[in-house]
Amino acid sequence: MITSNERGRTGTNLDTIRRQNLATVLGMVHRGGPAARSSLTQATGLNRSTVGALVGELVELGLVTEREPETSNRVGRPSPVVVADTRVVALAVNPEIDAITVGIVGLDGVVHRRVRHPTGQVPTGAEAVAIASAMIDGLRPELAAATRVTGIGVAVPGLVRESDGVVRLAPHLEWVDEPFAAELAAATGFPVHAGNDARLGANAERLYGAGRGATDLVYLNGGASGIGAGVIVGGVPLTGVSGYAGELGHMLVNSAGIRCHCGAVGCLETEVSQRALLRVLGLEEADTDELDRALAAAVKAGDPAVSAEIERQLGFLAIALRNATNVFNPQLIVLGGFLGSLHALAPERLAALVAEQVLSASGEHLAIVRAELGSSILMIGAAELAFAPLLASPSPVSAR
Known part of the structure; x- marks a missing residue:
């Protein structure tokens, strides 16, 4: 009974x-x-x-x-x-040193809208909250067409505490212990989740981009704020005890290098940088497509200074990829941002440089590819944070 x-x-x-x-x-x-x-x-x-x-x-x-x-x-x-249902959406926010980007992403992983607001200077946390909140207000007519907005995901170029979204350190933004998620939630009325931008990018490429189907991959992204990385091990993002794992941008690649803002000498992001590429090209700024075209044109023209800088950066990038391969034994390394531009110039050269140095057993199944999601990658990655609670426990629409 x-x-x-x-x-x-x-x-x-x-x-x-x-x-x-x-x-x-x-x-x-x-x-x-x-x-x-x-x-x-x-x-x-x-x-x-x-x-x-x-x-x-x-x-x-x-x-x-x-x-x-x-x-x-x-x-x-x-x-x-x-x-x-594409009418179920999440908002995505990416604060950078020169702009705030906000996007609307559907539950199908497609970016419906992406808006970039140049700041002209490095924004404080409060300024970034105000700008992002105003941008979201401007998108509310489009959000009205959605059946539900799950919340906001934020991709931050820095160390973010997973438990509460506090930005412990974003050196290029000059943020320390910034409660960005909580302040943005208070300003917008939406639940907010924040994470490291490169880790979110790694997850986006794994789900929808070059890493689709891969269980073990390393993603490195190069941008105005330096180099970030995300690591997927056995299909699970590597986070570390507090969410700070994967800071490969601060891997030692040159013991005789210059001092990094982190205090160490010869970090990857001091030796391999977008700023150095732009400087040798004579440019103040450029998005990824513009950088691709400028680099290709300079190489085609036989510019010796540009060729030398490309070779120098490829050499240090290869050291970093060797170390990442030996430590994580990935099946795939995905390169985004200006690192993808470098790879596109000489994919065989980079692969050869890595193969010369890596442990043969660790690298025997390795492929090095360029990221596929382009400018959408951080919008998709950040949106995954906002979708996560709903995906874990599907629920009816709540009043908002």
Whole structure:
């Protein structure tokens, strides 16, 4: 005989399993794109009626939609295709030394809108909050078309404490113990989650870009604020005890180098820098596309100063990639920002420099590629922070 307490526990367990299965199905559609019900049935191992019920509940929750499949020659009634509802969105914010960027990203991982506001100077935390909040206010007419806004994800070029989004140190922004997430939440009324920009970029490339399908990868991004990195090990982002792991930009690559702002000598980001490339090109600033064109033109013209600087930076970058490969044994190294520009100039040269130095066993399955998501990468990565609570526990729309 089943007692009332046992019935209660059984009901609770079944509800827990149902919610876990809802999260599984939603996560598959969110990360993998549109999927036929039959594909979800096969991938989850659940029976067809269970998957149908789960999809129906996700439709009622406003998280997915269903559409008729494209015509095929297969016998029988075709299975409906389940799609993440693009009207469910997250906001993304990226404070940088020269601009604040805000984006709207759909649950399908597509950037709906991206707006960049140049600051003219390095913004303080309070200034960045005010600018981002004003930019979000300007986007509210577009947000009105969304069925729900899950919150704001922030990609910060610095060390961010995962537990509360406090920016412990963002040296190029000159922020120390800045409660940016809490202040932006108070200014906008949205829940805010913050993380290191390169780690979020690594996750975005793993889910939607060059790292799709990879379980072990290292992502390095080069920008105006230096070089950041994110590491994925066994399909899980490497965070460290407080969320500060992966600071490969401060790896020693030149013991005779100059002193870095962190206090050490010869860090990767002091030897390999966007600023040095722009200086030798005679440019004040350039986005990635402009830098690609300028570097290619200079190389084609045979500019010796530019060629020498490229070779110098490739040499130090190869040292860093050697160390990363020996330590993490990744299957893939993904290079973003100006590092991607360097790679595009001479992919074979960089691969050869790394191969000459790396432990042969550690590097035998290594591929070095350029990031694919371009300017969308940090918007997508930051949005994943805001989507995470909903993906973990699909829920009805709350009042906002």
